[in-house]
Amino acid sequence: MSFFRPPTSGAIKIVRPDPAHDQPPTQTPAKNPARKDSVQRQCRNIMIYGSCKYQDKGCLYYHPPARRSARRNSYFASNLAALNNAPVFVPKFPARIQSQSPAPTPPPPQESPPPPQYPQEPPYEEYMDYDEASSNGYYPDPNAYDAYDHYMTMPVGPVFLRQPLNYHLYSTPMPPSFLANSVDTHFMLPSGDLRTLMQTRSEDLHMAATPGLGLPEEMQGYHSIIPLDNLNSERRKFGNWSSTVYRAINSKDGATYCLRRVENFRMNNQGAFSAIETWSKLRHPGIVSVQEAFTTHAFGDSSLVVAYAYHPLAKTLYETHLKPSGHGRTSLPERTLWSYIVQLATAVKYVHDAGQALRMVDASKILVTGKHRLRVSSCGIVDVLMHDSVQMHTQQDMHALQQEDLTMFGRLVFALCSGQALGWSGGNFQKTIELMGRVYSPEVKAVALFLINKGAPHKNINQVMDIISTRVAAEMADALTATDILENELMSELENARLVRLLCKLGFINERPEFARDERWSETGDRYIIKLFRDHVFHQVDEMGNPNVNLGHVLASLNKLDVGTEEKLMLTARDEQSCLVVNYRQVKACVESAFDELARPPNAATGGYR
Numbered sequence: 001m002s003f004f005r006p007p008t009s010g011a012i013k014i015v016r017p018d019p020a021h022d023q024p025p026t027q028t029p030a031k032n033p034a035r036k037d038s039v040q041r042q043c044r045n046i047m048i049y050g051s052c053k054y055q056d057k058g059c060l061y062y063h064p065p066a067r068r069s070a071r072r073n074s075y076f077a078s079n080l081a082a083l084n085n086a087p088v089f090v091p092k093f094p095a096r097i098q099s100q101s102p103a104p105t106p107p108p109p110q111e112s113p114p115p116p117q118y119p120q121e122p123p124y125e126e127y128m129d130y131d132e133a134s135s136n137g138y139y140p141d142p143n144a145y146d147a148y149d150h151y152m153t154m155p156v157g158p159v160f161l162r163q164p165l166n167y168h169l170y171s172t173p174m175p176p177s178f179l180a181n182s183v184d185t186h187f188m189l190p191s192g193d194l195r196t197l198m199q200t201r202s203e204d205l206h207m208a209a210t211p212g213l214g215l216p217e218e219m220q221g222y223h224s225i226i227p228l229d230n231l232n233s234e235r236r237k238f239g240n241w242s243s244t245v246y247r248a249i250n251s252k253d254g255a256t257y258c259l260r261r262v263e264n265f266r267m268n269n270q271g272a273f274s275a276i277e278t279w280s281k282l283r284h285p286g287i288v289s290v291q292e293a294f295t296t297h298a299f300g301d302s303s304l305v306v307a308y309a310y311h312p313l314a315k316t317l318y319e320t321h322l323k324p325s326g327h328g329r330t331s332l333p334e335r336t337l338w339s340y341i342v343q344l345a346t347a348v349k350y351v352h353d354a355g356q357a358l359r360m361v362d363a364s365k366i367l368v369t370g371k372h373r374l375r376v377s378s379c380g381i382v383d384v385l386m387h388d389s390v391q392m393h394t395q396q397d398m399h400a401l402q403q404e405d406l407t408m409f410g411r412l413v414f415a416l417c418s419g420q421a422l423g424w425s426g427g428n429f430q431k432t433i434e435l436m437g438r439v440y441s442p443e444v445k446a447v448a449l450f451l452i453n454k455g456a457p458h459k460n461i462n463q464v465m466d467i468i469s470t471r472v473a474a475e476m477a478d479a480l481t482a483t484d485i486l487e488n489e490l491m492s493e494l495e496n497a498r499l500v501r502l503l504c505k506l507g508f509i510n511e512r513p514e515f516a517r518d519e520r521w522s523e524t525g526d527r528y529i530i531k532l533f534r535d536h537v538f539h540q541v542d543e544m545g546n547p548n549v550n551l552g553h554v555l556a557s558l559n560k561l562d563v564g565t566e567e568k569l570m571l572t573a574r575d576e577q578s579c580l581v582v583n584y585r586q587v588k589a590c591v592e593s594a595f596d597e598l599a600r601p602p603n604a605a606t607g608g609y610r
């Protein structure tokens with residue numbers, strides 16, 4: 001009979017009954033005097049089945065005179081909760097296996113076990129944790145228990161119990177009803193759409209460069225340069241300069257950046273980059289962060305390149321709302337309009353409070369980077385381009401530029417209300433004012449007029465904030481709701497990350513072909529338990545021998561392993577000759593120690609591990 005007891009786990013092995021042991025254990029008390037108190041303990045067969053077939057054949061335990069069915073039912077009723085938490089045990093000797101593999105040689109008739117007293121009874125497999133058993137004084141000799149085994153009948157078919165997943169580390173997402181508008185909130189897409197969006201963003205980040213575009217292979221530490229503009233269309237203008245936007249990967253940090261290149265730029269004064277230095281320190285959710293700037297001849301000309309944070313799948317505000325589509329113009333919903341106004345106002349306030357000016361508040365330079373999320377892009381570039389012509393000498397100069405920011409902001413509000421980029425100019429102005437009065441609440445017109453009012457030379461962003469203050473509250477509530485939803489989404493991702501780490505560890509350990517010259521490393525010691533655990537999780541079969549691909553069972557088992565619960569489970573050897581009763585805490589300890597052993601640096605003296 002095979003025998004195994006892991007030195008570290010404290011699990012107790014249960015062996016398949018040997019026919020020799022199926023005889024009533026008449027010799028056992030003499031062999032093991034420590035069990036003298038057994039007569040005080042009620043026989044488990046009585047508790048489970050209401051009767052014991054060995055009652056008159058030497059069974060040591062107490063057999064009270066009781067009606068079988070009544071006792072048995074009461075046992076099951078009282079232990080229902082325990083049974084629900086019992087580990088699922090799936091025996092591996094179903095019909096298919098029997099038909100495919102040669103049947104084991106039946107024991108000689110005289111040695112076969114006596115027929116079960118109650119043929120309808122489910123199998124009785126006694127198992128007991130080693131700690132519990134030894135603390136009760138039942139097994140002073142760890143090798144003596146096998147004489148104790150009662151006859152085990154094999155189950156007719158497996159019973160799959162639902163595994164509750166309510167462990168303290170298993171995240172329970174907030175009920176949707178607690179999250180205001182969780183289906184479709186102002187800033188958040190419904191969960192499924194959000195995941196699709198994340199996936200497409202990830203694909204965008206991994207998109208390979210199209211060959212044959214004549215772009216530099218490498219430039220100032222950036223590689224994999226891909227144009228975001230259509231290079232064949234008319235070259236876009238940035239003020240008086242032609243500009244092109246690229247996506248590139250920085251070899252220093254491996255991150256993706258957006259590079260805005262201004263063609264044919266001649267740098268006369270290195271001091272022009274001081275503005276970039278200032279901008280690279282400004283961080284705000286309404287601004288595309290500035291990384292660095294440099295000049296290069298890599299494109300065949302003298303170009304200025306400013307590197308910004310890259311926002312996958314970002315579109316400009318112009319592309320999103322103002323580009324003529326041929327389907328007529330649709331008015332922006334008022335909630336969206338206010339959200340844009342509030343976001344832009346907070347970005348402008350941050351920049352003005354930092355003593356800077358945006359200098360470019362234009363629909364073609366504002367990015368929509370998520371649902372209703374705006375970020376002002378291209379910051380700092382005008383400062384470099386205009387460095388020689390507009391020198392910042394006084395506070396008044398900056399104030400004038402900030403006033404200009406507010407005017408551009410006002411024009412943008414007119415453009416968004418009218419659905420036309422030039423909705424603020426010439427003959428469009430009056431039409432837009434009328435449309436505003438018809439479609440939007442009076443505050444929209446009030447703030448737009450305030451922003452473009454040239455007769456108020458001392459207007460500032462704080463006054464704008466006062467005008468829109470009532471709208472800021474709604475924006476704040478929506479933004480906080482978005483963080484709640486995202487936290488909730490993150491909880492489930494956290495689970496995934498934990499389980500993937502666990503699976504990686506199991507993968508490293510299980511069936512490792514060689515380790516430190518010990519070919520059986522993954523088959524012995526703690527690793528043997530891990531191997532049996534892997535079988536328990538992934539290799540269960542149903543009563544017909546078909547693979548049981550119950551993902552719920554896998555997730556439940558891995559979550560319990562991750563947590564290391566005290567719940568016990570029975571692991572069965574592949575030859576079904578032995579079982580181990582362990583709890584998840586013990587399996588977790590085995591995984592940790594086996595992985596630590598693998599991860600330990602090699603021993604220089606031996607050239608191997610350990």
Ligand SMILES: Nc1ncnc2c1ncn2[C@@H]1O[C@H](COP(=O)(O)OP(=O)(O)OP(=O)(O)O)[C@@H](O)[C@H]1O
Pocket residue numbers: 228229236237238243244245258288308309310311312313314315316318364365367377
């Ligand atoms: N930081 C960024 N992250 C991701 N995409 C960006 C970023 N900046 C710009 N883009 C994208 O690059 C493309 C080109 O940007 P660009 O600013 O040139 O817009 P445009 O509409 O072509 O304006 P212009 O007419 O002034 O060139 C746009 O689709 C824009 O969404």
